[in-house]
Amino acid sequence: MRTSAARSAVRPSPVFIGVVAIAVLGGALAWRSEWGSVSGRIGVFVLVVAGWVVTLCLHEFAHAYLAWRHGDTDVAARGYLTLNPVKYSHPLLSIGLPVLFIALGGIGLPGGAVYLRTGMFSPKVQARISLAGPLTNALVAVILLTAIRMYGVGSGHETFWTGLSFLAFLQVMATVLNLLPVPGLDGYGALEPYLKPTTRAQLDQFKPYGLLLLVALLFVPQINVVFFDAIYWIFQLSGVPETYAMYGNALMRFWT
Template identity: 45%
Template sequence: MSSAAVRRRERRISPVFLAVLAVMAAAGWGVWTDFAALPGVAVFLFVTSAWIVSLCLHEYAHARTALHSGDVTVGAKGYLTLNPFAYTHAVLSVVLPVLFVIMGGIGLPGGAVFIDQGRIKGRWRHSLVSAAGPLANVLFAVVCTAPFWLDALDGVPAAFRYALAFLAFLQVTAALLNLLPVPGLDGYGIVEPWLSYELKRKIAPYAPYGFFAVIVLLFVPVLNGAFFDAVDALLRSLDVGVLDRACGSALFRFWEGTPPGCPL
């Protein structure tokens, strides 16, 4: 097989990702048209599938940037196919974030794809590879909030507006959490190339626990309040109101019942 054919195969979009996209499109149509008997079920399917799509795009952004930065091995690993099952940390990258969305309604950052750091030359390139994932979440949030800050909500069904607001909330929380300079998260990957060798050597043993430390710290009331105040301020600046986000979260967890303050 020629090298060109190998590259095409390595970059062919996975049927798994296309199936997730199809679910997202069908559920989105169901939310928009109010086709479903239970709108909460359609919102649940739409937000969950869209969240998985964003997770795939997050990891793809890492891999694609690494490819253009010198790591030509990402294609053989399946990272360029957008297949969620191709990632080296599938549980951290997809399963755990989806479970946290379902249980707690927070956009938890996933584990990064495996990058051959030795093939990437230059500190700026290393930082950019780490930054690419959170930037994908930022772009996804911009798309979700566009109808709000463009004042283009006329004609948008209430349930769809709520779903977009909640999805934007998930993207913003994921981006902010992932940008924290904590070992194991992308924020640390951005600053790590600029640290001294001695400091990196001292931090390395704690890297596997950084991800879980962030989860634990979110249960500290003061830190939890400060974090969600920052999320709220960002979403307000994008004209996404608290009521829309709350109603989107309530519809998403349809098994708890939709509160009367969320008109459909």
């Protein structure tokens, strides 16, 4: 009965399906293009940007679906189970801004937000719901990197595989960023129910600025170098050379 209800509640929107189709078209263009060509760069850009929006939707859907499974029916009414990116907070702040940072600096910022009735959950359930998003990014990263390692390294179609590698790199980065215990991010959300009420009240005022502070810190050269070195180190644990992600990042900026 619960499975049947889940199927009726989860209805991928045409918007989400359209974004998936755009990502596939970008990948197909990158696959068919020669290395360094303009068409290949455009294909990688479309693949990475549309692919990032797809994974943003999956991230927020994971939060919403787990909350719904634990009794928060409001998430269905608000459209969070449709995977529609427009439903996840403000389109400009939750989609436009992260996409801009990817295009300009190769930084996979957390984006989007679902509003949950957190007061109805036990601390353990609330922590699980908070961690569902970054774990989704981690799962996507594992799937992409496994495919690249098995079929992409040294097999030709370098434009496509390096573009996909950069998308996987962004998933690794999004996982790490979201797990940081910074107010407003999922890592803090997992810890928040275990904090004293007075501590939570004090930290609540920093939630709107946690992400902005994180962005500012990433533009400090010393912190930026250490952070990216750590992300590349995690990325290389998959067996995929870090140069694949680097080349994918360079190709995505087709205007340079």
